[in-house]
Amino acid sequence: MKKLITAALFIAALAALKSQTLDEALKQIDETSLIERVKIISSDEFLGRAPGHEGEEKTIDYLKKEFVKLGLKSPSGNYEQPFELTELTPEVTPVIDFIKDGKKVSLKHADDFVAVTRQAREEIEVPPTEVIFAGYGINAPEYGWNDFEGVDVKNKIIIVMVNDPGFAANDTSLFTGRAMTYYGRWTYKYEEAARQGAAGIFIIHETEAASYPWEVVRNGRVGPQFFIEDGDKNSSRAKFEGWITYDKAKEIFELAGLDLQNELENAAKPGFRSKSLGLKTSLKIKNKISRIKTRNLIGILPGSQKPDEYLLYMAHWDHLGYDPDLKGDNIYNGARDNALGVASILEIAEAFSKVDHKRSIAFVALAAEEQGLLGSEYYVKNPVLPLEKTIAAFNIDGGNIFGKTKDVAVLGLGNSELDAYIKKTGGKYGKMIVPDPSPEAGGFYRSDHYNFVKAGIPSLYLRHGILAEDGQTNISELSRRWTKEHYHKVSDEYNDDWNLSGAIEDIKILFEIGYTLSNDGNYPKILRR
Known part of the structure; x- marks a missing residue:
């Protein structure tokens, strides 16, 4: 009983110390x-x-x-919630070639494309592999949309567009119109590529659709990358996850005999079907792997x-x-x-x-x-x-x-x-x-x-x-x-x-x-x- 009374008195004393008015508290925000x-x-x-x-x-x-x-x-004694991140510092193939019938389009790392892997392995290699254009890379039953219907992308490389079909078509009947859903995020597209068994994925960057310039993509994907590992070194993820610039995507589609803008317009229409571009590319990533401790901080009033x-x-x-x-x-x-x-x-x-x-x-x-x-x-x-x-x-x-x-x-x-x-x-x-x-x-x-x-x-x-x-x-x-x-x-x-x-x-x-x-x-x- 004495302990209960003491605790009650402590809380009352604490409240008394915090007796300032709301207006006085607001003055602390300065x-x-x-x-x-x-x-x-x-x-x-x-x-x-x-x-x-x-x-x-x-x-x-x-x-x-x-x-x-x-x-x-502190709920922990030192405010910290420590956890481990896997840090992968990638060395990426400096130039990759998209090849068809002896002709090629070359992309320079950082300038034209970026690629990283979440797989915690010292080396990731994708040999010359078929490239599929998979529209927006979305499988959304609630919107009646599946870019992967009727196409097998397992162990293939897919190219998809950032954002949602509704944004591109400016059509409120598609998804939520110009308002992005989670399906438009790069994080979702990488997750879906893994679920579909793709070997790798490139997202086409366009500043308005992404809402940020290429420099943001480049700065975030060149140098050390941090991930939380699952129990299998993230092996369920695609071997690589990347971006390519719009201009280089245009060249790749021209090599395939297609007009990129027309293909993107078609990809934003119901009933779109993904297609092979009839070309191949390859990529290698060597990783320097380390595991580091970082922490969240939690403090309570x-x-x-x-x-x-x-x-x-x-x-x-x-x-x-x-x-x-x-x-x-x-x-x-x-x-x-x-x-x-x-x-x-x-x-x-x-x-x-x-x-x-x-x-x-x-x-x-x-x-x-x-x-x-x-x-x-x-x-x-x-x-x-x-x-x-x-x-x-x-x-x-x-x-x-x-x-x-x-x-x-x-x-x-x-x-x-x-x-x-x-x-x-x-x-x-x-x-x-x-x-x-x-x-x-x-x-x-x-x-x-x-x-x-x-x-x-x-x-x-x-x-x-x-x-x-x-x-x-x-x-x-x-x-x-x-x-x-x-x-x-x-x-x-x-x-x-x-x-x-x-x-x-x-x-x-x-x-x-x-x-x-x-x-x-x-x-x-x-x-x-």
Whole structure:
């Protein structure tokens, strides 16, 4: 009995310490401290924050110190959830040839094509193998679509187009029109190639359909690759997974006697049938294999009444590291992607540390997002906090660096009952709540929250709006230009020209939604995955 009374008194004392009002807590979310944190996390000292390398150690050390300062409790004793990644550093055939009747089209590695393997083997070789054009590489019964019907691609190489048929045809009767589904993502296409038994897969890159330029593909597929191994060295995957540029794909199809644009238009029509291109190619990859330890970090502010129920704020701490072969600036600092996101959840933690909340608030800094959402995948498969007790999740990946907006975008609007919370809280800030302004980019499927959605946890992922408060700034154009010039490039560095006033509003909105949900006792449902 004495222990129970002591525990009750402790919780009451803790609540008394957190007696500040909501408005006072909101003042903790401050642009000056946000900038300072972004500068530190994205500094050259952190070496681009690649998992398993020296930059990770500096990042983890800094974040642990911040967690301690903010009073976050550790469920593991040291905040860490360690896990192993297989690091494959590939040496790829420098030039591959697509050959037909003695004629060939040659592709240079990095400039014209990229290829990696998930199979944890020292050498992968695909001898001269038939090439099949498999449309969009989709088998989706619910949409009545199967690009593999009537064609056997086992042990063959397939070429497919990025995105969905609905995007290409601009037809709302196909899939979800221009809004990408998971079937349009490269991750799905690689998974389906493996299920079909293909020896290898190339995805045709086109900037609008992919929503990012070739440099993003090249920078992410040249150099070390990280994967989580299954029990069989990932041997169920295709031998290689790659991309080719649109221009080189055009040449390949010309060699096959076909017009690429016509074939892509046909591939976006119901009833399309995949076809052999009547040519062959080969490829070899030699891997340097190592296995490294990386870790997610989890810190908790315990709830005063329902400490075993959790609201979870996440942001990935990793980026692309550095390229020793790149002349000049060779560090991928990742200031917006995602030092800004990590700094944002630290600001939210600071606000929550000042107020009472009935439910516990968890803050998770995730590893290896850039290599395919691996940290969140591992967490969901090995949850530190029970998934059935995780009421909702909030993801911050990037942020608004363009100033205040009249709107805020919800990626995946309509996916859960969290919509009611964002509409109410956004309204308090005078914000219109709008769906993803670029649904064709598939942003909903491209960040860590999606693994939580697949696990059935209502999740919220906001993007900056596009209606500038000043009525003059063209935020859509600024965002497109930033993506083209800085996304996944060494130039993603903090800049004094950033206007973080809009980011501060968005961070406060996310805090307030969590604050409301931590105290109202509701259990929002997920509506679709």
